[in-house]
Amino acid sequence: MTEEIVPRIHRVAIPLPKTPLGNLNCYIIRDRERCLILDTGFNTAECSSSLFRALRRLGVDPAESDVVLTHMHSDHSGLGYLLEEHGASIHCHPLDGRVVNAMGEWEEILSFGYRCGLPEEKLRQARDRHPGYRYRPDRPIRYSPLQDGDTLRTGDYCFTCLHTPGHSEGHICLHEPEQGLILCGDLILREITPNISQWSDSGNPLQNYLDSLERIQGLGPLLALPGHREPFRDPVQRIGEIKAHHQERLEEILSLLQEEGATPYEVASGMRWDLDCKDWRDFPLAQKWFATGEAMAHLRYLEQEGRITCDLLAGRYVFQNPQPGGKHV
Ligand SMILES: [Zn+2]
Numbered sequence: 001m002t003e004e005i006v007p008r009i010h011r012v013a014i015p016l017p018k019t020p021l022g023n024l025n026c027y028i029i030r031d032r033e034r035c036l037i038l039d040t041g042f043n044t045a046e047c048s049s050s051l052f053r054a055l056r057r058l059g060v061d062p063a064e065s066d067v068v069l070t071h072m073h074s075d076h077s078g079l080g081y082l083l084e085e086h087g088a089s090i091h092c093h094p095l096d097g098r099v100v101n102a103m104g105e106w107e108e109i110l111s112f113g114y115r116c117g118l119p120e121e122k123l124r125q126a127r128d129r130h131p132g133y134r135y136r137p138d139r140p141i142r143y144s145p146l147q148d149g150d151t152l153r154t155g156d157y158c159f160t161c162l163h164t165p166g167h168s169e170g171h172i173c174l175h176e177p178e179q180g181l182i183l184c185g186d187l188i189l190r191e192i193t194p195n196i197s198q199w200s201d202s203g204n205p206l207q208n209y210l211d212s213l214e215r216i217q218g219l220g221p222l223l224a225l226p227g228h229r230e231p232f233r234d235p236v237q238r239i240g241e242i243k244a245h246h247q248e249r250l251e252e253i254l255s256l257l258q259e260e261g262a263t264p265y266e267v268a269s270g271m272r273w274d275l276d277c278k279d280w281r282d283f284p285l286a287q288k289w290f291a292t293g294e295a296m297a298h299l300r301y302l303e304q305e306g307r308i309t310c311d312l313l314a315g316r317y318v319f320q321n322p323q324p325g326g327k328h329v
Contacts, residue, residue: 002054005231006179006223008155012054014041016075019131020275021192021228024075026051027183028058031155035065037088038174038183039227042135043078051079063087066152069143070185071168072096074103074135076227081137091152093163094145095170103136112200115317116292117263126285146172159183164216166209167194173216180222182235187212188224190232192274193245197293198300206246206301213239246298253298257308257321264317268295 001013008030013023024047029036037060041047055062062083069077069092077100080090092100110123118126127133148163152174159174167186174183186194187209196209217239224235232238249271256262256270268291269280277283283291299319302308309320 002057005225006181008157009181009225010054010058011225011231012051014047014050014054016042017046019075021075023228025225025227025229025231026054027225028054028060029154029157030058030060033064034154035060036152036154036159037062037065037067037083039070039076039185040067040079040083042075042131043082043137044135047135048079048082061087065089066091066154068092068146068152068172068174069096069100070173070183070227071171072099073168073186074132074137076185078135078137080141080143081139084141090141090143091146092143093147093170093172094143095165096168097141097143097145097170099168099170100137100143101140103132106133109199113289113292115201115312115315116198116296117265117316118289118292119265122285126289129284129286130289131286148172162215164212166196166205166212169203169205169208171212175219175221177219180220181225182216182219182221182223183225184216184227184235186227187216188235188238188242189226189228190224190238191229193242195290195294196246196297197290198296199293204300204304206297207304210243210246213243249298250302253295253302254307254321257319258324259320259322261311261313261318261320264296264299264319265292267299267319268292271295 002010004010010028012026014026016024024041027038041051065088067083067088067090084090106127146161150161152159159176162173162175164171164173164187196206217236221235225231303310311318
């Protein structure tokens with residue numbers, strides 16, 4: 001499915017079967033001289049035929065196009081290498097470009113998953129079922145690094161690149177101030193809240209994410225063109241809802257944590273999740289991993305705020321709430 005959202009900006013819905021997301025929105029900005037393609041879909045035959053069919057229909061030649069990857073997740077970046085083979089120039093933030101090119105190296109991610117409490121015997125199976133691993137690119141890409149403040153021109157559109165870490169470390173948005181457009185990748189989605197996960201020992205992705213939301217809110221965009229589902233008006237209001245959601249999540253986690261402590265995996269198993277499953281035991285393995293990563297991002301945030309403590313016990317992170325049941329302000 002292809003639709004023109006505003007003049008010359010087309011949305012192509014690329015199917016992502018067997019994911020709760022449904023589709024990936026690839027945006028194609030047409031111009032007589034040079035086109036811009038934002039995000040690609042998984043590295044699967046289905047995504048690639050859908051993408052290349054749309055390019056043909058719109059008369060877009062990859063050899064005369066720039067491709068921008070909003071972030072490293074394989075539903076956004078998986079076909080970058082193929083567009084490059086067809087002559088396109090690839091652009092992304094170097095923090096995520098590095099990860100795209102290391103897509104097959106999961107040992108550090110697996111040992112971090114172990115420290116978060118995922119069952120050891122399931123780790124490799126979880127990796128093999130993980131879409132980021134299964135649908136990764138065939139080979140590394142050569143990319144031009146995009147930095148915060150860089151501009152990209154196509155026809156009469158001029159986009160400013162904004163580095164908006166949180167959903168991934170090198171996540172970027174493209175901002176077009178004249179019409180108030182924000183091409184926001186997975187930073188802001190309408191019906192679903194973007195997954196904010198911790199994937200390594202360092203950093204505080206939830207803090208980064210909330211800072212990125214704050215920054216976009218300050219720009220007052222009028223129309224969001226997100227990576228999944230429908231484009232929507234008034235993203236500023238949606239940002240308010242997402243911020244409130246994370247505050248609720250933080251409170252929920254505090255109420256689950258007791259003095260004896262719990263691993264992120266144990267915390268995740270007690271949280272509410274909007275999935276079509278009876279309980280935690282029925283969750284697909286990949287979803288359990290996402291949930292654990294999300295719990296960890298919130299736990300790390302609370303730890304950095306000094307509200308909870310963390311110890312590494314027998315190789316696992318164990319978080320404790322020194323004031324269980326107490327009032328947290
Ligand atoms: Zn993503």
